[in-house]
Amino acid sequence: MAPSKKRNVNPRNTSERGSKAAKVDLESVVDRILESRKHANDVFDILESLQSEKERDVVSAVDACCRLFSTLLERKDLFVGKLPAEDEALSGEYSAEDKCRIFMRHRYNACVEILLEHLNHEEFGVKESALCCLMKFAARQGQHPLEDLDWSEHHSFPWELMLAVVENLTSKSTDNTLLISRFQEFLEMDDVRYYVMSALRESVGKVMDKNKGTVLPVYQNNVFTLMSSINMPSQQSELTNFMVKQEAKLENWKAAKLNEHKRAFEKMWLSFLKYKLPSNIYKKLLVILHDSILPHMSKPTLMIDFLTAAYEVGGAISLLALNGLFVLIHQHNLDYPDFYKKLYNLLEPTVFHVKYRARFFHLANLFLSSSHLPLYLVAAFAKRLARLALTAPPTGLLIVLPFIYNLIRRHPSCRVLLHKPSTEDEPVEDPYLMDEEDPAQCRALESSLWEIKTLQKHYHPDVVKAAMMINTPLSEQEEDISEVLELTTYELMERDLKQPQDKKSIPLEFETATQLLKGGGDVLAHHFCLLADE
């Protein structure tokens, strides 16, 4: 036994040898410590290798710690209650048994600290095993609380440990996205989720206040990732999966109630949204807002301020805020003055190019589907969209043309935009004012959709076909634009590429090609030459 101990004492030796041997040694050390208290001092070896440089050593040490302390927790071999300082304990009037427990409790605390530090280790393996180990401790600690309280009246949960884990997960310097996605598995447990939400709220408030509300991109990104990985239950009956099984008073336990969950969720988000956000998180947030945040809040109307503020920002953020606003208007009776005016002003050439085009047009279609809209408004939308179509790519045109047609179909009085026979056949200038912000003043109803006429000369045949529809009265049936919303240019290309070329052979150019730069009006030859020295 002695030689083996010697070997283990020297950490350098340990690190030099193969990690497998080290692991075996650590295992045996753990066994020895658990066997008798004589070897309690060996725990320093483990803690030492926990801080070693090598990833493998650390991971095996974490495993060893995990086994050791969870067994000790289970055996209640750790000191319960207010922990006296170590020196004090040695000199104090504790029994030898208690002294040993106090000693072990101190080692346990040290180990937890090291593990919390490891949550921001460079190696993902270390991070992951540290996180797992901590969560295991948390589970054990919940079962066998270290506080000396009357547990029949209180609900035991290792709150401090949870808070520490959350604070370390949401680091200010390193991006912990991967680790957080690993953490998501623990968030499935309802009590963990509840306490994590509370912990997040506290830590966000603390950190952001300390920074006086300035933007902390990495931190906020971590917080956002953690927050968005919370999957809220939708029914009370789903709250069954707990990490710490409570013996008593389940009905009073906050973590077991859906309403409390919702409240905690809401508070967490509101505390997060209180502060200024970086724009990429802003966008990400708005993308998921309507469908994974709003439904789980106890009072969604609290988001009104946030959303209206976002809607005022303009550009892509406004587009994204539309969705949340829609939910609020539609389900929570939000009355938003000048909503349509703002929507009208959102229509810029960029709407055809942004990533959220499909979403925007889907919502715009919903907003404009009401038949109670004033005529001038519909005409203004139609005219503005048509004007914007002059800069749109073909995929956008394939959305916007049916969109305009649908508007006119819903409001047959708008037909004058397409068909305005007049007695005097005089050509008129377009009276529409593109720069006018108020749709009521833009004189769209007096105009005609010449832009669609222009698009009849568009290069893509499908667009031309769509534009040709204004030559005849529109059919009654509305077109379904949902299937063209997600159309990409490549898909559009594939339509032509995949077309079977059976009977007809492909037409060829009959002007003989002689040189690379010749042909087609010689535009290329005018500006470019083959070689640099020519």
Place this chain on the structure above:
Amino acid sequence: MGKAPKKRSLADKVRKTKTNPAIKNNPFEVKINRKKFDVLGRKTKHDVGLPGVSRSKAINKRKETLLKEYKQKNKASKFVDRRLGEYDAKMAPEDKILQRFALERQRIHEKKDMYNLNEEEELTHYGQSLAEMEKFNDVVNSDDESEEKGLLSAELTASHFGGGGGGGLLRKKTSGEQQQEDGNQRAKSRQELIEELIQKSKQEKRERQVQKEEAQELTEKLDQEWKSIQSLMVKKTAKTELADKPEEKPKLDEYDMMVRELGFEMKAQPSEKMKTPEELAREEKEKLQKLEADRLRRMMGEEEDTKAQSQTRMSADDLNDGFILDKHDKKTLAYQDGKWNIEEEEEEAAEDEEGESGEEQESDEEEEEEEASSEEEEEEEDGQSDLESEQESEDEEKNQEDDGKPKKTLSKEEMKAQQQAAKAELPYTFAAPESYEDLKDLLCGHTPENQRLIVARTQKCNHPSLAVGNKLKLQKLFGFLLEYIGELALRTPPELTAVDKLVPELYALCQMFPDAAAAAVQRVLADAAHSVEELIELKGHAPFPTLDTLIYLKLTALLFPTSDFRHPVTTPALLYISLTLTKCPVRSFQDVTTGLLLCCLTVEYVSFSKRFLPELVNFLTGTLHLAVRDKTSLGYTVAPPFRPSGKCSDLLVLSDPESCRSWKKKPLPLSATRCLELKDDLDRDHHRLTCLSACLDLVKRCCLLYKDLPSFTHIFQPVRSLLSKHLSIQTLPEALQELHREITDAIGSAPTAHRRLVFDKKKPIPLKLLTPKIVEVLDYGKKRGCTREEREKERLKHKYKKEFKGALREIRKDSRFLAREKLNEVMNRDAERKRKVKELFGSLATQEGEWKALKKKKRK
């Protein structure tokens, strides 16, 4: 042997029973079916009926079948007639007798004569003993013989030596008395007859032989005479038509061939007259007009009719006789001999006295020549015309040799030697490359011109008409060439001259295999677009395409029509350009250059069709925006990928306004899309100005293209405000100022007022017409307007109905017949009974009478 006559006679018999002229002519028997309408051309079968005959026939039939069955009803036993062939109507009675006899003999033989070795059976003929017959020696009836002389020997012998059933049939014609005489006669003169027959057949044979010989002699004579005439005719046609044909030497011994040639080939056809230059030009013009009309039609997007643009183009000298393939055949022969080249050189030498021109020069000259003469000529025809000239000159050479002009040939040989030495390294035949690596090995290390030659020769050596697999090989070659061009473009520095030289070859291959070429280009485009799309998915933007893709896009425009309403290759290509112009952010000079090149391509694509590309105008506006110095308070918006302000948005702003003095416009090299060597600020400024000038020029072209669009002013509104307010004209060089002015003028002068939109006028719905619709009917009596299956179904239904009715009628007739029979039976029975009762009564009455008389007697 004797079967055919037998059948004939049998048929006669049947016919006889069927048509009895006596009955047919009896007016009381005939019923005439009156026709309501006389239809021309309709054959009537049933205009005359014989009801009595048919009724009696039916009754007879029933008597034979139904009545018998009826009689057999409820009978347990049945009488079976086992006489051989008794009910076989097909069997002749003679046969019947013979078979019965044979059977009988057999039976007797089996039973009795099993061990009887001695007793010979007596041979008989028609039941008469032959031995007895031979005793009579009747005189031959000479009349009979002469009658039979004309008959064919086979039949004759059959009749005479028939012995069995066969003879009997012939004899049936004669009357019974004659038959007996005949029998006697034959018995007497048999040997004589045989001899006579043999003689006759021999004579006939000889006669036939003689006739045949005579005919042959005559034909040979005719052949020889024809040959003399024919050679004359051949000489005439040879000049005008084909120089040498394998059929020219007539094979005298093959008569059939001669006949066929007489039928088809040797008509002296009028040759096409030589066309005057005006006529040629007019034809050319017509052809171009047709192609142009075709292109316009496709541009409008009208549905193509079945007559697609023909791919085989004919030269003006083409005789339209499908001779091209033969020519190709010879072409390779010439290649292998190495002769082709010599002849070509001769021709060249005639024009170019120095005779030192290498292959490169030669082909250059050729091309120039052809371009000058006609724009439409293809590479392929190039080869053809060479060949034609080769053949002519070959002929000439022969003549010269005949005439004996050694001087000229000598000089030619000299030249040949010189030029062979000059390009001994380039072989004339090439195997088609099987893989891309093969092609690369083949072309590696040659000058661009030689690369072109190699590809051209490969293409000619592997013409599809030469071997079965060649088509596939050449189709593959197109794909390899495309790949090779892409690689050339990607080399540093890009070997664009080689690409340039390969373009005609690609064009020629594309003309040969449009489908394969289109598929190859489509694949390239799809790959490029796919990678861009993936990058956009991933990052939201993508880098500008590399030079190889740009060259592919240009090639697409060269190979396929860009003006079609929808084209499987050019429409995706335009979409790809649009994708790159909207999604690729401009971050460097290279990006600007690439973007401008794409814009140039786009303008070329739509230059004919004048189609509107929003992305093009957006991009040009964005590029101009890069040159705007002051980016605050913009009166216009720029569309993505450009941003109103930010990094890289000052890319084209001049660093030093003085640099425009030294600037001179020169075309940008294509390689500038990849790497630029700009040493100092002056160079950079010059490049900026070049880009700006290109951009302005493109804007000007766009203005001209789109000036007829109703929204022209709105489309160019951003450009206008940018140019007028933000891009200061003073800081630009003179040329750019000029462009600037032209553009603003063009935009300003465009009409802003337009007619209001109205729907197209609808055609008024015509009133219902009351005149009958006249449908031309060409096939009377046939059901129309349905598919074959339906018609078949109709026909079967009709047939079934007819059959059903017929069957019903038959059954009714049967039951009527049976009822009648039953009635007859009952009546007969009753009558019999009555008769019997009467008889009984009679006998009783007589008995009574007798008894009464006796009683009276007794009383008396």
